[in-house]
Amino acid sequence: xxxxxxxxxxxxxxxxxxxxxxxxxxxxxxxxxxxxxxxxxxxxxxxxxxxxxxxxxxxxxxxxxxxxxxxxxxxxxxxxxxxxxxxxxxxxxxxxxxxxxxxxxxxxxxxxxxxxxxxxxxxxxxxxxxxxxxxxxxxxxxxxxxxxxxxxxxxxxxxxxxxxxxxxxxxxxxxxxxxxxxxxxxxxxxxxxxxxxxxxxxxxxxxxxxxxxxxxxxxxxxxxxxxxxxxxxxxxxxxxxxxxx
Amino acid sequence: xxxxxxxxxxxxxxxxxxxxxxxxxxxxxxxxxxxxxxxxxxxxxxxxxxxxxxxxxxxxxxxxxxxxxxxxxxxxxxxxxxxxxxxxxxxxxxxxxxxxxxxxxxxxxxxxxxxxxxxxxxxxxxxxxxxxxxxxxxxxxxxxxxxxxxxxxxxxxxxxxxxxxxxxxxxxxxxxxxxxxxxxxxxxxxxxxxxxxxxxxxxxxxxxxxxxxxxxxxxxxxxxxxxxxxxxxxxxxxxxxxxxx
Numbered sequence: 001x002x003x004x005x006x007x008x009x010x011x012x013x014x015x016x017x018x019x020x021x022x023x024x025x026x027x028x029x030x031x032x033x034x035x036x037x038x039x040x041x042x043x044x045x046x047x048x049x050x051x052x053x054x055x056x057x058x059x060x061x062x063x064x065x066x067x068x069x070x071x072x073x074x075x076x077x078x079x080x081x082x083x084x085x086x087x088x089x090x091x092x093x094x095x096x097x098x099x100x101x102x103x104x105x106x107x108x109x110x111x112x113x114x115x116x117x118x119x120x121x122x123x124x125x126x127x128x129x130x131x132x133x134x135x136x137x138x139x140x141x142x143x144x145x146x147x148x149x150x151x152x153x154x155x156x157x158x159x160x161x162x163x164x165x166x167x168x169x170x171x172x173x174x175x176x177x178x179x180x181x182x183x184x185x186x187x188x189x190x191x192x193x194x195x196x197x198x199x200x201x202x203x204x205x206x207x208x209x210x211x212x213x214x215x216x217x218x219x220x221x222x223x224x225x226x227x228x229x230x231x232x233x234x235x236x237x238x239x240x241x242x243x244x245x
Numbered sequence: 246x247x248x249x250x251x252x253x254x255x256x257x258x259x260x261x262x263x264x265x266x267x268x269x270x271x272x273x274x275x276x277x278x279x280x281x282x283x284x285x286x287x288x289x290x291x292x293x294x295x296x297x298x299x300x301x302x303x304x305x306x307x308x309x310x311x312x313x314x315x316x317x318x319x320x321x322x323x324x325x326x327x328x329x330x331x332x333x334x335x336x337x338x339x340x341x342x343x344x345x346x347x348x349x350x351x352x353x354x355x356x357x358x359x360x361x362x363x364x365x366x367x368x369x370x371x372x373x374x375x376x377x378x379x380x381x382x383x384x385x386x387x388x389x390x391x392x393x394x395x396x397x398x399x400x401x402x403x404x405x406x407x408x409x410x411x412x413x414x415x416x417x418x419x420x421x422x423x424x425x426x427x428x429x430x431x432x433x434x435x436x437x438x439x440x441x442x443x444x445x446x447x448x449x450x451x452x453x454x455x456x457x458x459x460x461x462x463x464x465x466x467x468x469x470x471x472x473x474x475x476x477x478x479x480x481x482x483x484x485x486x487x488x489x490x
Contacts, residue, residue: 027385216460233439
């Protein structure tokens with residue numbers, strides 16, 4: 001288990017103080033890769049650098065990208081953090097239980113996503129992840145400061161590298177994020193074509209499929225199998241169409 | 246075990262942002278008693294109140310005292326936090342191991358002491374405590390931000406009061422075995438029809454699909470959704486065939 005391949009992904013962070021504090025706490029716990037998606041503040045502002053103290057290099061080497069998919073490029077395991085979530089059927093797990101799973105493929109890129117300070121992640125953004133964590137809080141005040149949430153998760157990750165290793169599933173070949181995403185895209189376009197989905201409801205229905213498949217932690221061979229079916233269905237549907245010409 | 250009698254004691258805190266953030270994270274994790282020993286900043290300044298967000302009452306009710314012994318008045322158990330400590334022979338413990346000890350006397354006052362941002366606690370101050378914790382950090386950067394350290398300790402305290410409940414799927418509607426089986430049958434016959442499966446290999450290939458879907462613990466609504474897709478594919482394939490007649 002190792003922290004080297006782990007990306008901390010911040011979705012549209014707006015607070016310079018938060019971003020600087022996050023760089024510091026990442027270095028405190030041995031993490032180095034920070035990715036900012038469409039940041040709403042300057043991550044190299046004097047305030048951010050001041051809060052980073054001796055972790056300025058993490059801000060300086062932080063990757064800035066425009067979209068969440070870019071931030072997740074090639075990641076084989078993705079966890080998203082969530083606060084209160086309505087209309088979400090996948091279970092929210094405790095960080096202590098779920099986060100060590102990110103460290104089970106030490107050579108490969110993995111990501112932990114944090115939402116915006118004010119409104120977290122949208123359901124669409126959550127759907128890019130395979131597991132979801134929520135830091136348990138008092139019911140009287142559930143909203144954690146972003147840097148606090150990142151700090152607690154970094155602490156848990158570092159703690160989990162020190163303790164006895166949790167038994168893992170078989171040495172598996174989990175499908176990278178982009179491969180699974182390509183399957184969803186192919187599925188959606190086929191379902192539109194055969195009239196199962198309608199353009200105006202496709203997104204919400206696809207959300208349910210994403211939740212179902214994300215839960216399974218698809219392996220590379222399984223995605224290939226699922227895509228093979230889609231190709232065969234396309235072929236069967238098209239062939240008849242050609243015959244009609 | 247309860248958090249009600251627990252005091253968070255800050256020794257000469259100098260950062261308003263830190264004090265405000267600490268109030269917030271205390272409330273997030275169900276703690277309410279904040280004691281400031283000879284503070285070097287105004288704990289009710291606009292900056293502090295801004296960082297506290299919805300925990301302003303913790304700043305307003307914070308007790309300000311001149312000396313550490315006053316802050317510890319009547320406490321039956323006291324733990325101090327330490328960073329790097331030289332010439333200190335008592336062992337530094339992991340917060341996860343040591344902090345629950347504070348909560349074993351729920352009716353009585355207990356305290357957790359944090360040192361100054363820049364130089365922690367003196368040996369004399371440490372000597373007021375019975376146990377000592379140190380949050381394990383990377384050797385490359387050991388110095389945690391004060392609010393981060395308090396946040397992690399509050400999180401650990403709150404975690405230790407919870408009976409370890411693993412979050413489960415909501416009281417859900419798991420599909421009965423026969424409903425799932427009917428889906429597998431329908432899938433198999435469609436895949437044979439469109440030429441994805443061949444009769445002599447169908448069984449072994451279907452095994453892989455069964456493994457994939459069994460892993461997800463399909464719900465009733467999800468099986469209905471998956472079967473809806475199969476019906477639509479059948480329709481799309483058949484329709485063209487009828488047109489060919």
